[in-house]
Structures are given as C-alpha cells and as structure tokens.
Amino acid sequence: MNTTNQDHAELPEQERVRREKRQILLSNGIDPYGMAFPDRESIRDLKRKLLPWTKEGQDKDHLPESPIKSRIAGRVVLLRRFGKAFFATLQDNGDRFQIYVKKDRLPEGVFDIFNDTLDMGDHLGIEGTFFKTKTGEPTLEASSLWFLGKSVHPLPEKWHGLSDIETRYRQRYIDLIVNLPARQVFEDRSRILSLIRRFMDDRGFLEVETPMMHPSPGGALARPFVTHHNSLGTDLYLRIAPELYLKRLVVGGFTKVYEINRNFRNEGFSPRHNPEFTMMEFYMAYHSPEELMALTEALIPELCQKIRQKTTVQFGEHEIELMGPYRRISYLGSLKDHFALSEQDLFDETKLIECLKGAKIPIPPKRAGKPYFADLQNALFEETIEKGLIQPTFVTGYPKAISPLARSSKDNPEITDRFELFIGGIEIANGFMELNDPDDQLARFEAQMESRQAGDLEAPPPDLDYIRALEIGLPPTAGEGIGIDRLVMLLTEQTSIRDVLLFPQMKPEG
Template sequence: MSMEINNEKMSDNLVLSDNESDNNNISDSRVFDDSKIAKLNGIRNQGLNPYPHKFEKNGDICDIQKKFDDFEKNEGLTVRTAGRLYNIRRLGKMIFADLGDQGGRIQVTLRKGNLPDEDFETFKTLVDSGDIVGVQGELFRTKRGENSISVSEFFLLSKSLCALPEKFHGLKDIETRYRKRYLDLIVNADKREIFVMRSKLISEIRRYLSDREFLEFETPILQNVYGGANARPFTTFHNCLGQKLFLRIAPELYLKRLVVGGYEKVFEICKNFRNEDIDTTHNPEFTMIEVYEAYRDYNDMMDLTESLISELVFKLTGSYEVKMGENTLSLRTPWKRISMEDALKEYAGLDVFAHSLEELKQIAIENRIEDYEKANTYGEFLALLFEGLVEDKLINPTFIYDFPVENSPLAKSHRSKEGFVERFELFLNGWELANGYSELNDPLEQEKRFEEQDKKRKLGDLEAQTIDYDFVNALGYGMPPTGGMGLGIDRLTMIFSGLESIKEVILFPQMKRED
C-alpha cells in the first residue's frame, strides 16, 4: 500500500481511550467506532500517516466515466483518482468497492497479485466504507458490463472513525439529516444535487444581472437602525462602541442610498435575519437578492423578475414545467398579472369596498383569519383577506399588484389610485416569492410613513418599521425614480427542486439545541 510516511515520531498508542480526559486529541469520542479506532492505531503502528497532506489526481470520477464512451480506445488506460469508499465487498482474493466523489461513482476492484500482498491485506483488514482513498489503476469492464478500475496502487487519504448508516435503510431520520448535514451529503447523492442546483442558481442570477450592467455591492449586516421590511430583528451588542446593534432584516435602505449616490443599477445577494417563526417556508436566517434600477418603475421590475426566473428555470432544469407535490407549475411566459382588489373578487368572490368595516371583520372571523383585530381600515382588511382567502390558490406564477398604502411604507403612492401604492408580489405554489415597488423617493412622504410605522410599533406592533432619519436625509439629496425587487433564493430553490420544506434547501438550518 502506498501511504505517506509521517516523519514525526509516533507512539504505539496515539488514540486516547474513553476514560482519558484530554479532549484535545479526539473530541466527543462517544461518536467514534471502537473497531475503526483500533484500525487507525494499527495503521499508525506501521509508521504510516492515515491523514496525508495532498494527493495528485489526473481526473475526477465523472471524467473517468466519460472515457468509457470510447471504451475501445481507452480500455487499459491508467487513471489516478480519489474519493470516498462505499459498499466494500470482500470475496476471498478479490475486493470490490464503490468509489465516489462530488461528481459520481465508479467501481474499483483489488485483486490479490495485482498489488503487493501486504497492501492487499492492509486494505482487506484496515480499510472501511467511509474512508477516503486515492487509487491508481487501469480501466476495464466486468463481465456484467460494470465500468471499473483495476487497482494497482491505493493510498489511504483519510481514515474515517464514524460508521456510515446501514446501506439499505440509509440516513432517513429528518432531524438527523438537518443536524448532521455533512452525513446527509455523504450518503444521499440526491441531497447533494439540491445544493449543486442552488449554487448554480446563484451563479446564473449574477451572470444575468452582470450581462445587463448591474453592479453587485455589499451592505452592512450589523446596523444601528433596522429597516427595509416589517419584521422583528435580532439584537446584539458592540463592546468597543458600547452600543446595541441589529442584524440586517433587509438590505433595501442601504442599496437605495447607493442609488442616491449615483449608482443606477445595483444588487446584493445576501443573508438576512428575522426573529420570527420557523415553518416549512420560513427560516430566521435566509438568503435573498435585492435589485434596484434608476428610472424604472414596478412594471419594469415585474418584467425583469419574469424574465430572470423563466430564463433560470429553463437553463437549470431544461423545462418550464416544475412538479410540486400534486401540482405541475408552468413557468412559461407571459405570467398572469392582476390587482389585489381584483384577485380577491376573482378567487374569493369578495368586493371589499362593497362591505362595511364591521362586515369585513365578520367575514374574517367566519373564515378563521388571524389578526383581524389589527385591521381598522379598508386597506388593512384588503391585505388581510387577500392573505387569508387568496394566496394559497395562486399556484402558477401570478403577479399581484397595487397594494394598500397602510402596509407598504417604502413604496411610491399610486399614480392614479388614491390609497394605493405601486407594489407587486409574485406568487408561485401559493408562496410569496418576490416583492417589488416603484420606490418612494419623496423624503417628506417617507418621513411621514416612518412616523406612522413608529406609532404602530409603540402600540405593540413588533414588526412595524422604525424611523431611519439618515435614510430620510439621504432621500433629501434626491433619488431618481427607481424600481426595486427582492427575491427569495431559498424558496426559488425549493420551486426548482420540487421541494416543500425550506430546510431541504438550506445546508445548515437553524435547529433547537438538543441540550
């Protein structure tokens, strides 16, 4: 066996037993498999290093599999690759195993006589499924047609000390999968593909916007004043400055400061933090993109959102249709656009303005809509009843536009409908996916809106926005007419992957501590 020699002096027993107290060697030894620890000691007692520093490959497994497309040319070709071992089968003088890396798997075979006897015995007795190894050998096909590597040399690169889940049942427990995502990724290749999709999605968003001359910026996560959305913040304390700070709930107000400063096309892909409930579509730490373009309005931002998502879904999935549970969503353009008022009429048969406020309250009670007691105006009832009666019926992509001013403090007043603002939300699968405005750029009106929000907050609405006077002052220097849009990356990944839990698309979702 070819293994890197460790030049440092090795003792006969480098692994502490369970009753030894030095936690600097192996932490939480309860999770380690005793038989694997014994094998690790056996390897080290041979003077070999089970954790070498480097290994040179001449191809990934995906590249090697492609060479079998022209097997007549590449039969017997020597390759050198590495990965994790799965499903080792020991059959006398033959050993079979699957070798997997980021891009795929291939069978490796070790035949006694094809490599030194001591190497064969070492693999047979000291190597386990879960170990990471490098191999060198020739390409061949078994009699059953299995693409394989006949190993002439192997290199132990990382000895695993924890047993992988049993082959046929695998890792199925959902909570364990979320808490130990690394293990989930090791044993469930389909879960790895979800995050490949997510990575490509973010890259394609950047490409799309860069092609249209948008500039990407980074704005503060720690903020003196939180804003840009109606949400409860997380708080922290800066020891040096001696002051309380808030984790960002949205980048909006800082990005609009950049528009004031002269940048006309800006965006940010960022983490936001909202101290709210956790459910299948909400996580307190989440990823979104916000985009702002000067001299545009909410109609232009609907166009941009539709173009971006439809291009993304086809590029990443090869189709405009996405399966979500029992529904098949069609993302073919053009997408439906309907005002909030008309949507309530179409999907719920309700004309809000044909009823008294007391009648609207009774309708909310009859439909078991929560928070009805907070609604005191027609605009507030319009938004409340839309959320309770319509949202979950919007399966195919639908833009809902023209929102009441009461719950849209950062959006520009509607150019022709009093009491409304130029705001839209995009719905898919009954979920809000994007939100956009013609941005409010009147500093006096913005100050008034903030003051109204502040009154609500002082009356107990913990999600109402605070007054950001610095932002108001920034608007005082003049911000051009601007269109803005925010899009949830997590939910978009859910749509593209056909998944119905946000924890499936976040690598390390927030979980309650086990202690």
C-alpha cells in the first residue's frame, strides 16, 4: 500500500520515522529497496568455511594467516550503536552472523547515512573481512555496504509465544523471522516430504498427479467445497480425496502409485483438522492390507530416525516409541472389552445408546441408507477408544457400514479388510483392501445416495465412470492414505495442526 507524506502524521510514530528515513535514503541517491546482490555467500556457508577458526573453546586470537573476505546479506535482527561504529546481526535463511561497521573504514559520508537510517528489520548487504571481537565473537568488518530493503513496519520487540498465537498464524512471515523454532518445524516438514518420496520411489512406486477439481465428490465421506466452471457451465468440487482417480490408474495398469497433494473438506477447525490439508495416498495391486501395515511400520520410524536421530517423540505429555512392530486390536473387539458388551450387545441400538449416555457422549442422529447401530458404534469408538490409543496401534476389522469403498472380509461379509493407525490418540493412516466388484460398489453408492437425499451432505453421489472403470477390471489392490500434516505434527512434536501449516485457514479478522 502506498502512503503519501501527508498521511504519515496519522501513522504510529515508529512507522512514520521509518518512512522519513526511507525518504532520506532516496534524497541521497540510495534506493531503499536495493537491487540484485550477486556473488553473495550464504551465512551458513560462511560459518562452515570459518569453522577451523571458530570452534567452541578456541582462543579468540586464533585467526587464519591470510584475511578471509566475504560478501553476505540478510535482515538486521540485532543492532547496537556506539557513536562512530555499530554492531549488527544479520539473519539469512535462519542463520545469523555479526557484522561491525566503523566510520573511518568506509568512504566519506557512507557511515553517517547508514547509521542514521538503518533499523531493525532492514535488509542489508555487506562486504567485509573476518575477525573476532575481544570476546571471541566471529564478525565481519565492513568495507562496503548496500541497502537492500527498508522495513517501514517495525518487527515486534518481544514475542510472547502463545499470547500472540493468532498473530503468529495470521502473519506467519513475522513468526518465521523472530521465532526460529517455528522455522525449524517447516524446514523439518520439507525434509519429511522429501524423505517420504525417496522411501516410496525406492520401493518402486510411481508418483502421479490427479485432478483437484472433480465432477463428482468421492473417495471419502465428507462435505465438499463447490465451485463453478463458467465455460463448461457446470459445478465442480474441490477434491475430498484422490482415491477414485488413483484406482482408475491401477485399472489402467500402474500397479504401484502414490500421490502427495491437497485435499479439501468443508468442515470445522480443531487442533487436528484444517479444511485444506495434505495427504499421501498409495495403491499396490496384488498386495494385501498386511503389506500396507508392514510398509507403514517401516516408513514412520525411518522418518523419525532421520529427522530426530532417534525413534521416540514427546507428544504432549506422552513419550511415544515409533519403532515397530505396532500393537493391533480389532474395532468391535475393543468396544466389547471397553464397555463389557456381548457380541449381541454390539448391534443392539438400545444398549449402545445406554453406553453413550453413560459416557456422556452426544447421541448421533439417524441417517437414511445407513444402519443406525454403525453410527452409534462409531461415536463410542471415536470418543473413548480412539483417544486412548497413544502408542502406535493398528485398529482392524471396521464394519462395512462405515467403509463404503473397502472389500468385505471372506470370514464375515459385514466386516471389511480395513485398518486405521492411531498414534498419540490421533488417526494417522487409513488403509484397506479395495472393493473391486462393480455391482457391490454400485449398490453401496446407491445406499449413499439414499442418505444424501435424506439430507446427509457428507454422502457423495454415485460416480458412474468409476463403476465403468471397475467393470473394465481392478485387480486385487490394497490402498492407504496417510495424513501428512498429522504425521509432521508427530515427528516435530507439535500438538496443533496449525503449527505445521505455513498458512492455516483462519476466521476473518474483525
């Protein structure tokens, strides 16, 4: 936003003074926003180069025989003035280095201009020579200076963490400057994604990209975001899952595929939910859920070891061991044990409602096209069993009624070959043997349509092209989705999803 001089009087004093300093620079022929700064050495590389003379415990007089010159740039994050000299600390990509600027070492007039106009937050370029201060601090003494970007809005003098949490999320650019631990989380996130890709590629998977806008929402039970394509004259849906397109690729002959990308679900916010989130989904033709679980047990501790140099994490108040093998429990068996239910009780709606009331859990409404006992079971599971699964646990044997895309078990057609992985009380992964019978899949789609017509906005309409793909023939296939944001939360020891999203969705200000 451009602000005229006439407007400056209405600005906060610090900002008004900074804009006046910007004008001083312009009056002296100095562009306050600088130019490209070629041949710059990163501070990280400079510190690595200086390591032989800056190791901890070395004498402050231990210096190279020949002067070491460098050309660095960064944001001023510390500034101390001493009359005819000043010290400043520059921050470049999270690394910091001290510089020393002395009046008699610069061309006539240069020091005065920079000393009068430089503020915390400004971008500065420097060319200088390495030395160590009396206290042994590695420093560059400037022989040349360049203004590379004037900050007219001051950085916060103090950063109080949780008391400023809304500002941290809304103004992540400030958070990344002043909160280096937050920056480390996002560097770790980038590394985690690279490591996942390497892990999958090494095992013969092909990374693919599928559409983000779907003519019909599918692949999960969730309310979609709706948009409109003007040229086509039709509504489209931001995808809630890539599942149906990835399985089309398996039909087409790609036997091991994966995708890491965004999904969108029109739902609320919580420490574990953001409407826009990252998932990895992968599919393996001719494989089983057991092989999916084995792959997951190998992936997660490997990531943890490479990110944290150990296989344990501190997640909230819990220390969690991520090295497998992971515990396994059954969905219905866990409910039976927790509530002391019989096999018959599990499907008795009256008995299940009694359990919900006893645990003070809201009773879900009935929905057409779906057995009511399944919703009651799921409410019990989510509010009791799930929250207690702290150490890595695979939950197996999910009912068919809540698994519309999963293949039924050979032993019990009402139970599917599906599992979910929970760590720290959070669902991290969901996998199953894919339903590949087109007639069975169509019947389940039609049941979902009945729910949709009764007002269930999470139930998707039938995807008839996907049915056609199944009619062409999907081989026995196992598929899994891993919530990347939640996995990053775990591996970086963050208990809120917003702390691992650079720009989490926020309510409008005001």
